[in-house]
Amino acid sequence: MANWIPLWVHKLSSPPNFYRFAGVLRPWALALALMLGVVALYGGLVLAPADYQQGDAYRIIFIHVPSAWMSLFIYGVMAVAAFISLVWRIKLAEVVAMESAPIGAAFTFITLVTGSLWGKPMWGTWWTWDARLTSELVLLFLYLGVIGLYHSFEDRRQGARAAAFLAIIGIINVPIVHFSVNWWNTLHQGSTVRILGPSKMSSDMLWPLLTMMVATKFYYIASLFGRVRTDLLSLESGKDWVRQIAEKEGAR
């Protein structure tokens, strides 16, 4: 592997080391996610005022939008990890890519269903085939395709390689989802939160939303680490370090 990568990265990416590292960090990530989540929900459901147009129905935003951001963010992480796994054949990158897919699919599913529950009272319909909704649905199918392809090979690593290709090709859909509200006429509203320039949202509503976004990031770390640990155990099940863990947990 290239020698510009620092040594600690090599060490951390070895499966037994990462297994321990993830085991230590995972409870902290979950605790942070829960704490921030509670604060954000209190801010969003109790402290924030009702919207002048949408009443209290807009409160779905506090889970719908962070989930939508996560559905795109996780896809990005998955595609980058997939690329690394194809180029450098790092087992850990492969596992990160493949185990990100179910979490991303979960967030995409939440986005679609909460969007539907929000659309019914506001637009008068559960579903419409407009650009934003359709591209988000395609995102769900991409995730499901990656998961399916990964599990349809007898050899797990071969499956991961095929699924990594699909993940990389599918990245084209991420900007389409993001810009769909600008590129096409759609029922879905445009972005209210902006990284560049002022957001078009009152700060009472904005801070719970951003707190929830951070909470979902930590949740992703917690969930991913749990999944990666499990996957590393099964990929390395013949190795000594896994046998030791199996014996230790069997003794309990």
Add this chain to the structure above:
Amino acid sequence: MTPFSWDHFIAMGGYAAYVWPSFALFFIVLIADYLSPGFRRRRQLRELRGRMARQAARQQRNPSVP
């Protein structure tokens, strides 16, 4: 700001039927996602222990075979 009341909070301005299922779904899906690798992990380790036990038994019966 009006004082907090549970009835008012639960009612969600008439949108309770849309707001609460959304939040319920969010938590149900994420809890299921968080717990699923734990079950998989326990099953894997149990199977591995089974394999190790069979291997050890085989070796005891016939020490010349690895």
